[in-house]
Amino acid sequence: xxSRSPLIIGTHDLARRPGAMRTLELEVPAPADxxxxxxxxxxxxxxxxxxxxxxxxxxxxxxxSAHAPLVxxxxxxxxxxxxxxxxxxxxxxxxxxxxxxHPDDEEAEFIAEMTGDAVDLEQSLRDAVVLALPFxxxxxxxxxxxxxxxxxxxxxxxxxxxxxxxxxxSLKESLEAGDDDGDEAPASPPA
Numbered sequence: 001x002x003s004r005s006p007l008i009i010g011t012h013d014l015a016r017r018p019g020a021m022r023t024l025e026l027e028v029p030a031p032a033d034x035x036x037x038x039x040x041x042x043x044x045x046x047x048x049x050x051x052x053x054x055x056x057x058x059x060x061x062x063x064x065s066a067h068a069p070l071v072x073x074x075x076x077x078x079x080x081x082x083x084x085x086x087x088x089x090x091x092x093x094x095x096x097x098x099x100x101x102h103p104d105d106e107e108a109e110f111i112a113e114m115t116g117d118a119v120d121l122e123q124s125l126r127d128a129v130v131l132a133l134p135f136x137x138x139x140x141x142x143x144x145x146x147x148x149x150x151x152x153x154x155x156x157x158x159x160x161x162x163x164x165x166x167x168x169x170s171l172k173e174s175l176e177a178g179d180d181d182g183d184e185a186p187a188s189p190p191a
Contacts, residue, residue: 005051007031009127014055016095024051030068031122034129039072039081039137041129046081053119059094069130072137076145077153081137089128093119107155 004027014020026049034041047068052059065088065108072081144154149161164172 005031007122008051008118008120009051009119011053011055011060014053014060015046015117018057019057020055022053024053024063025049026051031126034068034126035072036130036135037131038075039070039083039133040157041068042071043103045069047125049121049125051121053137058090059092061090061092062089062105062119062121062124063120064124065123066128070133070137074139074143075136076138076143077155079139079143079145079153081139083137085129085132087125087128087132088125089120091119091124 006026009024014022027046028049030041030043030047032043034043035100045068047066050065054063064084067084067086070081070085072083073079074081090170139155140180142159146152147154147159147161149163152159
C-alpha cells in the first residue's frame with residue numbers, strides 16, 4: 001500500500017507484465033464525502049475491500065467489492081437509520097498514453113490513468129457507493145412518519161386527530177349541542 005492514502009495501491013509487481021494477478025483483502029478508513037444528503041458512510045468508518053488486480057496490455061484492471069456501514073436519517077420520521085452497503089466495481093487503470101481517449105468514446109469515461117506504479121481507488125469507490133445509496137432511506141419499511149398536525153413520531157405514538165372540514169364544523173356543533181340538551185332521538189314508528 002502507498003503511504004499517502006490507504007486507497008492508493010502500489011502495482012509495481014504487476015506493471016507491464018500482462019497476465020500477472022494479485023488479490024488483496026483490506027480494511028481501510030472511509031474517505032470524506034462518501035454520502036448523499038440523508039445517508040452515507042461516516043468518515044473514518046471501516047470499509048472492507050476485496051480486490052483483484054490484473055495486469056493487461058493497457059494497464060491494470062481492478063475488480064473490487066466493498067462492504068461498509070451506513071448512517072443516516074429516515075425521510076419519514078427523521079429517526080436514525082443504520083444499515084450497510086455492499087458494492088462491486090471494475091476499473092481499468094491505463095498506463096499513461098497507452099489508450100488514446102476520444103471524446104465520442106463511451107468507454108473512455110471508465111478508464112482512469114495510473115499515477116506512477118499505483119492505482120487510486122478512491123474515486124471508483126466513491127462512485128460505486130454513492131450510486132448504491134438509497135435515495136429515500138427509511139428506518140423501517142412500514143415507518144408511519146410524523147403527524148402532520150402535531151409533529152409527533154407516529155411510530156412511537158400512533159394517534160389520530162379528529163379534524164373536521166371547516167365547512168361541516170357548524171353542523172357538528174349543532175349536533176353536539178342537541179346531544180347536550182338531553183334531546184333524545186325520536187322513536188321509530190311502529191311497524
